[in-house]
Structures are given as structure tokens and as C-alpha cells.
Amino acid sequence: PYPFYDEMRSMGPLYKLDSFPYPGWYVTGYEEVKKVLLDTRFKNRIPLPLTSKKYERLKEVQNHMMLFKNELDHRRLRGLASAAFVPSKLKHIRYYIEETAHDLLNQAEQKNKMDVVSDYAFPLASLVIAKMIGVPVVERPLFREWSASLIRTIDFTRTRHILASGDETIGVLLDYFQRLINKKKRAPKDDLISMFVKQDSELSEKELLATCILLMIAGHETTVNLISNTVLVLLNHPVQYKALQENPALIETAIEEVLRYESPTQMTARVASEDIKMGESIVQKGDHVYVLLGAANRDPEKFAKADVFDMTRKPNPHLAFGHGVHFCIGASLARMEAQIAIQILLQRMPGLRLSDSKPRWRKLIGFRSLSELPVILRS
Ligand code: HEM
Structure with missing residues (x-):
């Protein structure tokens, strides 16, 4: 995507396109991205509203996700969910992450x-979030299937075909979570669903379901990508890879990079x-604004040698977790998971080392996601 971002940036940090891939403003400049994310007059919205009748239930659930809420509702939903990510809870899950990483290896x-994706990053991230949420082993x-279905419905690359075919998996997923919530109401345990159930005076039934599903998808799809992308980048930079092995304390800045x-x-x-x-331009009421975090993070005005991977880069004020009121609620968990996964692997x-078959990127626009990353463990 990077040469494409450069081309867009050369037209201006904020540029209006009438068609590709959707009409709206495309923001590639670091400062402009930050400005949009900090300005609450730019409302969060469901990126591509689903029109097919088959998605009525999913739409209903999406409408109750904090990610697509603004002001008071957003603050209330986020406040309730953030209790799950306080340091004491994260400390508790750390041991489970370590143990699971060792088991998988x-x-x-x-x-x-x-395959780093399906044998390591994916099972690790999904087992961790499933345990936190309270999904039985x-x-x-x-x-995996559930989350792949959901991602397909929100990414830009989704086709009419995907939507027209409907998606039974999503129905199964919603029913599954509803049953799980009902079960926890009868017999609460020490997990997130049970914690939300206890707060049900502040959360409606639909919000409860939406919060669980949001945490499930947001909680592992991106973390899988972070872990897999780290392995690939390090294997493609052997000198830095070796330096990290010799000095594990570099793991924090390496993951940030x-x-x-x-x-x-x-x-x-x-x-x-x-x-x-916005600068010289007027974004009109109702205009859609596509915020290209991946482009902002390679903006040469902000980052020296933006296209160079430097695992000692500091400071590194990237916007990979967003910015402002919707800043990723799971950022500390994601960082901890990736740091542990990579340290144990190294x-x-x-x-x-990389195996002979080539790593493959999934054909998604909104996510930088490997579908396969085959490696040999011992040379
Ligand atoms: C929000 C990225 C991991 C839960 C966000 C946003 C970004 C992001 C960019 C802001 C979206 C926006 O402003 O429109 C990532 C990345 C991750 C990651 C790159 C991993 C490397 C996680 C994890 C969880 C999580 C592990 C939970 C277990 C959420 C939630 C929101 C969010 C609930 C919505 C917050 C709100 O609307 O206030 N994430 N995320 N994320 N993330 Fe993450």
C-alpha cells in the first residue's frame, strides 16, 4: 500500500476523491490525521453501512458498539469496558500468555x-481474548471463522457477492454469544461477560452483546497481525533481528516500530x-473521511526515514492505535501479548528463518494482514 499512499500524499495531506474506492476525503498527513481524530465534530460511524436484509441482525449489533458511538453513550460504554484492561487484570493474564506461547511452540x-499466522499468532491471540471474555475452551x-466473516463485512474490499450471499456464520455467532450471556447470568464466573452482566443496569441487552463481539474481533484480529508482521519484519532485517536476540530489552521499541x-x-x-x-479545504457536513493511519505513520514530514524500519526509533509517536476519545482500549494488552510472543519465539x-514458500498478504485494505507466514524453526 505504501507507494499508493505516497502518491496520494503528493496530491495533498487531505484529498477528496469522487470515486475510488469510495467517495470522500482521504487523509494521509500525520498532523491532519491527528486533527481529524481529535475533533469530535468528525463522528465515528460504521464504515460501510450494510444494506442487505441478511445483515439486519449484525447491523443492529454494530449500532451498539462503542466504536461507532459518540459522546455520552460512547463514554458510558467505554467506561464500563475499560475496567477489563486495568493493570491488575493484565498482570493476571500475562502468565496465561506465556504458558500458551510455550504450549504452541x-x-x-x-x-x-x-505457519506463524495459524500455528502461533492466531491461536495465541484468540485463546487469550476468549479466556478474558469467558468463552469455554x-x-x-x-x-477464526467468525472473525474472518466479520472482517470481510467491514473491509473496503468486500464485494457485492460476499454481501449478497449473506453470511450464516454471523447468525451462528450472534446466537452463540447470546446463549453464553444468558448462561453467565445464571452462573457468573470470573470473566468479562460476567462482569458486564453484573453491570446490566447500565448496559442494555443489545449493548452487552455488542460489547462482547467488539472485544472479540478487535481483541484478536489486529493482535494476530501485529505478532505475524513483527516476525516477518524481523526476518527481513537480519542485523536488527540478531541485535534484538542479544538485547531483549529492545523488544518494547521494536514492537512500537x-x-x-x-x-x-x-x-x-x-x-x-x-x-x-481543514487547512485550505472545507469538509462539508455529511462528507465521509477516510483516515489512513498506515500512511500517517509513514509521513516523511513527521518521521525521519519513514520507510526505514529502525527498531530503536525513539520517540515513536505513531498512530497505530488511533488517537483521541476512541484510542484503542486494548493497546496495553496488544503490546504485552506481542512482546511476550516475540520474546519467547526468539x-x-x-x-x-523464512521457509521457501512466500509469505502472503490478505487482500484487505483496512488491515495489514498476512494470511500465511511459513517458517523453519531450527536451521
Ligand atoms: C479501537 C487498533 C488491539 C479493543 C481501536 C482503534 C484502533 C485500534 C486504530 C481506533 C479506531 C477509531 O478511532 O476509529 C488496534 C490495534 C491492535 C488492537 C492495531 C493490536 C495490535 C486491541 C485489543 C482490544 C482492542 C487487544 C481488546 C481486547 C478496541 C476497542 C476499540 C478499539 C474496544 C474501540 C474504542 C472506542 O471506541 O472507544 N483499536 N487495536 N483493540 N480497540 Fe483496538
Whole structure:
């Protein structure tokens, strides 16, 4: 996507397109992206409203997600969910992340090869969020299919065909979560759903369902990408890879640099609630604004040698987790997961290398996401 972003940036940090891929303002400049995300007159919205009747239930759920809410409703929903990400809760989950990472590598070690995406990053991130939410272990493998279906409905690349075919998986997912919520109401446990159920005076039934589903998708799809992208970037930069092995303390800045250099979430969207002046341009009420986080993070006006991966880069004020009131609620969890996953992988597999089959990127626009990353564990 990067040469394309450069081309767009050369037309201006904020540029209106009448067609491709959707009509609206495309924001590529770092300062402009920050400005849009800080200005609450740019409202958060469902990026591509679903029109098919088959998606009525999903639309209803999306309408209750904090990500697509503004002002008071947003503040209330976010306030309730943020209790899940306080340091004491994260400390608790740290051991589970470590243990799961080791288990997954024990399994892969027997074959001496693995696909980083499906054998490591995906199971790790989904097991962690499923445990936090309170999904029973046996159901956790279903997550991948569910989340792939949801991602397809929100990404720009979705086709009429995908939508017209409807998506039964989404119905199954919604029913599943509704049943799980009902079960936790009868017998609460020490997990997020139970915590939300106890707060049901402040959360409607639909909000409860929407919050669980939002955390499930947001909580692992992007984290999978962060872990997989980190492995690929490091293997493509052998000198830095070695330096990181020799000095594990560099892991924090290394993960921040991957967040900037290969941002898992490449774009988000807003809609102008009134006419808004941005530099020389007027964004008109009702205009759609596509915020290209991946482009802002490579803006040469902000980052020296923006196209160069430098794992010691500091400061690194990237916008990979967004900015302002919708700043990612799971940022600390995602950082912790990625740091642990990479550290354990490098410690245990010092000879890790790319296998002969090429890594493949998924054909998505909003996400920087590998579909496969085959590696050999020991040379
Ligand atoms: C919001 C990225 C991991 C939950 C966001 C936003 C971005 C983002 C860019 C802002 C969207 C906007 O302003 O329109 C990422 C990345 C992740 C990650 C790159 C991993 C590398 C997580 C995790 C969770 C999570 C682990 C939860 C378990 C959320 C939620 C919101 C959000 C609930 C909405 C916050 C709000 O509307 O106030 N994330 N995220 N994310 N993220 Fe993440």
C-alpha cells in the first residue's frame, strides 16, 4: 500500500476523491490525521453501512458498539469496558500468555516448521481474548471463522457477492454469544461477560452483546497481525533481528516500530457532522473521511526515514492505535501479548528463518494482514 499512499500524499495531506474506492476525503498527513481524530465534530460511524436484509441482525449489533458511538453513550460504554484492561487484570493474564506461547511452540517444534499466522499468532491471540471474555475452551477454535466473516463485512474490499450471499456464520455467532450471556447470568464466573452482566443496569441487552463481539474481533484480529508482521519484519532485517536476540530489552521499541512500519489497522473512518475547515479545504457536513493511519505513520514530514524500519526509533509517536476519545482500549494488552510472543519465539528458536514458500498478504485494505507466514524453526 505504501507507494499508493505516497502518491496520494503528493496530491495533498487531505484529498477528496469522487470515486475510488469510495467517495470522500482521504487523509494521509500525520498532523491532519491527528486533527481529524481529535475533533469530535468528525463522528465515528460504521464504515460501510450494510444494506442487505441478511445483515439486519449484525447491523443492529454494530449500532451498539462503542466504536461507532459518540459522546455520552460512547463514554458510558467505554467506561464500563475499560475496567477489563486495568493493570491488575493484565498482570493476571500475562502468565496465561506465556504458558500458551510455550504450549504452541512445543507443538510446532515436533515438525520443525510452522505457519506463524495459524500455528502461533492466531491461536495465541484468540485463546487469550476468549479466556478474558469467558468463552469455554472447546468453542475457542470457532473464533477464526467468525472473525474472518466479520472482517470481510467491514473491509473496503468486500464485494457485492460476499454481501449478497449473506453470511450464516454471523447468525451462528450472534446466537452463540447470546446463549453464553444468558448462561453467565445464571452462573457468573470470573470473566468479562460476567462482569458486564453484573453491570446490566447500565448496559442494555443489545449493548452487552455488542460489547462482547467488539472485544472479540478487535481483541484478536489486529493482535494476530501485529505478532505475524513483527516476525516477518524481523526476518527481513537480519542485523536488527540478531541485535534484538542479544538485547531483549529492545523488544518494547521494536514492537512500537512494527506498529508504525506495518500498522495492523491501516485505516478508520469518520463522517463530518457540520462543515469543518481543514487547512485550505472545507469538509462539508455529511462528507465521509477516510483516515489512513498506515500512511500517517509513514509521513516523511513527521518521521525521519519513514520507510526505514529502525527498531530503536525513539520517540515513536505513531498512530497505530488511533488517537483521541476512541484510542484503542486494548493497546496495553496488544503490546504485552506481542512482546511476550516475540520474546519467547526468539529465545526458543534462535535459528528461525523464512521457509521457501512466500509469505502472503490478505487482500484487505483496512488491515495489514498476512494470511500465511511459513517458517523453519531450527536451521
Ligand atoms: C479501537 C487498533 C488491539 C479493543 C481501536 C482503534 C484502533 C485500534 C486504530 C481506533 C479506531 C477509531 O478511532 O476509529 C488496534 C490495534 C491492535 C488492537 C492495531 C493490536 C495490535 C486491541 C485489543 C482490544 C482492542 C487487544 C481488546 C481486547 C478496541 C476497542 C476499540 C478499539 C474496544 C474501540 C474504542 C472506542 O471506541 O472507544 N483499536 N487495536 N483493540 N480497540 Fe483496538
